Amino acid sequence: MNTLNYKPTIGLEVHVQVKTVSKLFCGCSTEFGAEPNHNICAVCTGQPGVLPVMNKKAVEFTIRTGLALGCSISEHSVFARKQYFYPDLPKNYQVSQYELPLCIKGSVTLPSTGKRIGITRVHLEEDAGKLLHAIGARELEYSLVDLNRTGIGLMEIVSEPDITSADEAVEYLTTLKSILRYIDVSDCDMEKGTLRCDANISIAKPGDELGTKVEIKNMNSFKSLHTALLYEIVRQNETLSSGGKIIQETRLWDTDINETKSMRSKEFAHDYRYFPEPDLVPFKPSREWVTEIKTSLPELPLARKSRFVKEYGLNDYDAGVLTAEKALADYFEETVTSCVKLGLNNNDAAKPVTNWITTDLLGYLNTNKKDISLSPVTAVNLAGLIKLLTDGTISGKIAKTVFTEMCNTGGKPEDIVKSKGLVQISDESAILKLVIEAINENPKAVAEFKAGKERAVFAIVGAVMKKSQGKANPAVVNKLIKENI
Numbered sequence: 001m002n003t004l005n006y007k008p009t010i011g012l013e014v015h016v017q018v019k020t021v022s023k024l025f026c027g028c029s030t031e032f033g034a035e036p037n038h039n040i041c042a043v044c045t046g047q048p049g050v051l052p053v054m055n056k057k058a059v060e061f062t063i064r065t066g067l068a069l070g071c072s073i074s075e076h077s078v079f080a081r082k083q084y085f086y087p088d089l090p091k092n093y094q095v096s097q098y099e100l101p102l103c104i105k106g107s108v109t110l111p112s113t114g115k116r117i118g119i120t121r122v123h124l125e126e127d128a129g130k131l132l133h134a135i136g137a138r139e140l141e142y143s144l145v146d147l148n149r150t151g152i153g154l155m156e157i158v159s160e161p162d163i164t165s166a167d168e169a170v171e172y173l174t175t176l177k178s179i180l181r182y183i184d185v186s187d188c189d190m191e192k193g194t195l196r197c198d199a200n201i202s203i204a205k206p207g208d209e210l211g212t213k214v215e216i217k218n219m220n221s222f223k224s225l226h227t228a229l230l231y232e233i234v235r236q237n238e239t240l241s242s243g244g245k246i247i248q249e250t251r252l253w254d255t256d257i258n259e260t261k262s263m264r265s266k267e268f269a270h271d272y273r274y275f276p277e278p279d280l281v282p283f284k285p286s287r288e289w290v291t292e293i294k295t296s297l298p299e300l301p302l303a304r305k306s307r308f309v310k311e312y313g314l315n316d317y318d319a320g321v322l323t324a325e326k327a328l329a330d331y332f333e334e335t336v337t338s339c340v341k342l343g344l345n346n347n348d349a350a351k352p353v354t355n356w357i358t359t360d361l362l363g364y365l366n367t368n369k370k371d372i373s374l375s376p377v378t379a380v381n382l383a384g385l386i387k388l389l390t391d392g393t394i395s396g397k398i399a400k401t402v403f404t405e406m407c408n409t410g411g412k413p414e415d416i417v418k419s420k421g422l423v424q425i426s427d428e429s430a431i432l433k434l435v436i437e438a439i440n441e442n443p444k445a446v447a448e449f450k451a452g453k454e455r456a457v458f459a460i461v462g463a464v465m466k467k468s469q470g471k472a473n474p475a476v477v478n479k480l481i482k483e484n485i
């Protein structure tokens with residue numbers, strides 16, 4: 001079936017929980033996993049006569065996000081009531097922004113292609129609660145509401161419809177997440193719901209006007225974003241190709257059956273009867289404050305990646321891996337600096353540091369589901385290991401053993417080498433004794449080597465390494481075998 005005559009146009013709405021300790025308009029805690037209805041008060045449960053007080057830190061984080069995404073920060077910003085009734089929304093309206101959001105017009109650059117995805121706006125709003133549906137005997141079928149999440153600050157980051165494939169959507173979200181974590185405004189943990197994503201998607205033949213758009217909700221992982229978009233692209237193509245029509249509606253992604261399902265026909269903005277929130281004054285962030293926030297921004301991932309390529313001579317791939325998370329990039333630079341302090345030069349250090357981090361350390365951390373911040377191997381200790389290896393104190397094989405021990409105990413490489421007697425043997429007379437033994441014990445390999453089979457030497461090298469418990473310096477071993485065979 002020729003289904004893909006039509007090309008997709010996709011825009012993403014990303015909801016990100018701001019990393020504040022208290023909610024947007026009250027002092028209640030934002031702690032994840034608390035007992036239901038433990039973190040609530042009269043303000044966030046919408047009781048009559050209470051007044052919201054804006055959380056300044058949440059506004060600061062939103063401005064910080066806007067600046068990192070190249071947005072302009074509004075001089076005048078207004079909060080609005082978005083009216084709708086839903087059981088987990090105690091006030092029957094959500095405080096959000098409609099006209100005059102805090103940040104407008106920015107962009108995210110995709111690392112793989114350099115394509116720029118426009119950002120329409122970044123605004124601040126409050127989260128709703130959560131319904132828990134009880135399942136049991138008929139008389140026990142009821143729903144419970146947990147308002148712990150009600151009133152927690154969310155940033156909504158709305159992209160332009162510049163995304164044209166499911167792959168691009170995932171890359172956009174990955175890049176955005178990396179930026180938000182760099183600037184430390186959110187944990188962006190999809191499992192804890194601190195990063196959520198809805199997509200608007202329409203399809204049309206190239207050159208035609210945009211088609212009718214469908215909103216997909218409830219994508220709570222990168223994988224479900226990808227599969228839901230692929231599913232929807234095919235569904236819409238099949239509908240149009242067979243003469244059907246796309247209805248403007250909201251669809252839910254169902255991870256159990258891997259399909260989108262119709263949820264409701266799409267409401268329009270006027271259905272929400274937005275009006276300015278009378279209990280909050282219009283907001284005018286001072287230019288000094290905005291400048292101050294801008295000055296405090298760290299180097300962002302893309303800039304750091306190109307600096308790593310230039311400054312340390314890394315390839316694009318390694319630089320991308322090392323700069324995806326700020327903490328990992330910091331760890332890399334700290335290790336290189338420590339190597340330099342131990343006498344290595346910058347370029348000689350960068351290559352082994354990259355290899356140890358990207359293969360051994362990340363391998364260990366991934367297997368043990370640990371974050372780099374919980375690495376038992378400190379940057380200083382990793383540099384110490386690399387120094388022992390480059391100055392010939394230990395062999396490459398021993399270094400792997402020492403590294404494993406460092407992961408298990410968090411110990412210093414010098415201490416481990418000393419206590420386990422792992423120092424490499426480079427003394428020729430000590431090695432010569434083992435070489436002579438190995439030659440005498442392996443007449444077949446010796447004969448083959450003499451008959452011109454160069455590879456036969458490996459059997460003798462192996463025998464010497466075994467006798468020395470891996471501690472003989474391989475270069476010396478090779479030299480002595482060839483001299484004595």
Ligand SMILES: [Zn+2]
Nearest residue numbers: 026028041044
């Ligand atoms: Zn509260």
